[in-house]
Amino acid sequence: MAHIAQFTAAEAAFVLREPVRTVKKSLDLGPVRPVLVRRAGAPVRAIEWRDLFYLYAVRALRDELTPKARSEFYEALHQTPVELRDEVRFGRFRVSVRDLVQEVERRTSDLAALAExxxxxxxxxxxxxxxxxxxxxxxxxxxxxxxxxxxxxxxxxxxxxxxxxxxxxxxxxxxxxxxxxxxxxxxxxxxxxxxxxxxx
The missing domain is CATH 1.10.10.10 (Winged helix-like DNA-binding domain superfamily/Winged helix DNA-binding domain)
Known part of the structure; x- marks a missing residue:
């Protein structure tokens, strides 16, 4: 499944089950690279599905990834579509992501269902x-x-x-x-x- 949607900080907060201010802080700190999009006539920061997945994954794996490993994990996610594989490899690490991908897909489906x-x-x-x-x-x-x-x-x-x-x-x-x-x-x-x- 290709993920092309963009998510504002508020939409990402819904998916991550976190306060919007926490998500905005994550966007400020990096390594996620938000882009400006127009919503309701105003420019807002938004992230792609892969960035949303990264934010979810590093929270799930917070005890297993050092700050350096998080940056390497982020770069690895941007080199090969995460939805096409069961694991992400970087340095000496192999991170199983199938269950994490499924959970983010479920939560983004909840967001789409909400709009309905x-x-x-x-x-x-x-x-x-x-x-x-x-x-x-x-x-x-x-x-x-x-x-x-x-x-x-x-x-x-x-x-x-x-x-x-x-x-x-x-x-x-x-x-x-x-x-x-x-x-x-x-x-x-x-x-x-x-x-x-x-x-x-």
Whole structure:
């Protein structure tokens, strides 16, 4: 399977299950070589699948590779397509990578599947598929401290999977521009003691 996709730091963080700031630091430190790509009209750093695989592999092998060996491993990955072999050889090392490749492929498939759970309004705003509810609105509520159960109370048409999708999508594809409020109108009214207005 050829890997030609490029991944932003946020997408890589989703695959690696790490905070975006940790991934950005890895891109700053090297040896990974990010390139600038345009996403949503703005230039962002992105890495190829091989670089993403390297970041995953060095975390899995952190106790076995010295800093020098990591650099050699990176260069070896860029000389022969890793997906075409079971191991990577460099210096006196042979590293079995089949299980690591399979795991990164599984995780990048999860990222692709996430995109399938979202559809877009005419203005480009992502909506939870089959609803008219904005992905980033739900993610903002979770960021504001609401539990999944509280979100489901405020949006009874949504399922738990919808809410989890919103959270994951917003992490992998952060919202540009003005954020959504971190509390729902219903909870804001309750907090102000104006519950009766909500029923009016």
């Amino acid at each position: 759970k979202v559809e877009f309004r005419a203005d480009g705003e992502p909506l939870l598929k089959g609803t008219q509810v904005e992905v980033y609105r739900i993610a903002a509520l979770l960021d504001g401290g609401a539990s999944i159960e509280q979100v489901l109370e405020d949006y009874p048409s949504l399922s738990r999977e919808h809410v989890e999708t919103a959270k994951a999508y917003a992490e992998a594809y952060p919202k540009a521009g003005r954020p959504y409020p971190r509390t729902s109108v219903k909870r804001a009214l309750q907090g102000a003691g104006l519950e009766a207005l909500d029923d009016a």
